[in-house]
Amino acid sequence: MKFPTHFWRNLAILWLAIVGLLGTAVLLDNHQDVWTSAITTNNSSGLSDAALVAKGQQLLILGNCIACHTDRGAEPGAGGRAFQTPFGKVYSSNITSDSQHGIGHWNTQDFWRALHHGKSKDGRLLTPVFPYQHTTLITREDSDALLAALKKLPAAANAKPIPKPSETLDWPYGTSVAIAVWRSLFFTPGTYVSDSRQSAEWNRGAYIAQGLAHCAACHSERNSWGALTANEIHGAH
Numbered sequence: 001m002k003f004p005t006h007f008w009r010n011l012a013i014l015w016l017a018i019v020g021l022l023g024t025a026v027l028l029d030n031h032q033d034v035w036t037s038a039i040t041t042n043n044s045s046g047l048s049d050a051a052l053v054a055k056g057q058q059l060l061i062l063g064n065c066i067a068c069h070t071d072r073g074a075e076p077g078a079g080g081r082a083f084q085t086p087f088g089k090v091y092s093s094n095i096t097s098d099s100q101h102g103i104g105h106w107n108t109q110d111f112w113r114a115l116h117h118g119k120s121k122d123g124r125l126l127t128p129v130f131p132y133q134h135t136t137l138i139t140r141e142d143s144d145a146l147l148a149a150l151k152k153l154p155a156a157a158n159a160k161p162i163p164k165p166s167e168t169l170d171w172p173y174g175t176s177v178a179i180a181v182w183r184s185l186f187f188t189p190g191t192y193v194s195d196s197r198q199s200a201e202w203n204r205g206a207y208i209a210q211g212l213a214h215c216a217a218c219h220s221e222r223n224s225w226g227a228l229t230a231n232e233i234h235g236a237h
Helices: 007-030 049-063 108-117 140-150 176-186 200-212 230-234
Strands: 082-085 088-091
Touching: 049 140, 049 200, 108 140
Parallel strands: none
Antiparallel strands: 082 088
16 A cells, blocks of 8 residues: 555654644643632631631641641651552652741642642642642632641651652653643542532531542542542532
């Protein structure tokens, strides 16, 4: 069989164009917060500092945040706890007020971006071991309260650097490209939508269970990509 003149060259150009378009789509999808998020760095709740911290401390307990971000025998919130996944290990980060090792330099916008968009202060895409499929439902007011409480944790430096996902996950799962593709397939930033058929108490419980407490993260099956379905994340009304 004789191919037309320049067939292979044109085919290569077509594939490059397709790959380029897909790459651009994934890039835009993962960085949509750049143009969709309103930048707010001050307390958005209107609560006094003391009331904001008290609210945040209650939310930290409901979300059991310190448990995942504390290694055995280490200071509370100092991170370093290993999570074994089918794709390799991921270590939790330091969320104390330590400026070098923790989130001492983070503001409310940085923290909100991590919870809502799954991105670190430096713009790095976080691995889905951090349950941003769930924390994206947390309100901005609760996010600000959580950060206020975390800033009250005693600063704790790590004796040795916490390994990066790129160092501990099997290749290529720890690469930014793999994480970006996963996010485009399985993650969309969202907000909790109240069910008008249910009571305020029911909706409060659903908001906590689906978002802050991320119950489905441990109590639902995952697909071969390690992802949950939308119904498993947000619950079926």
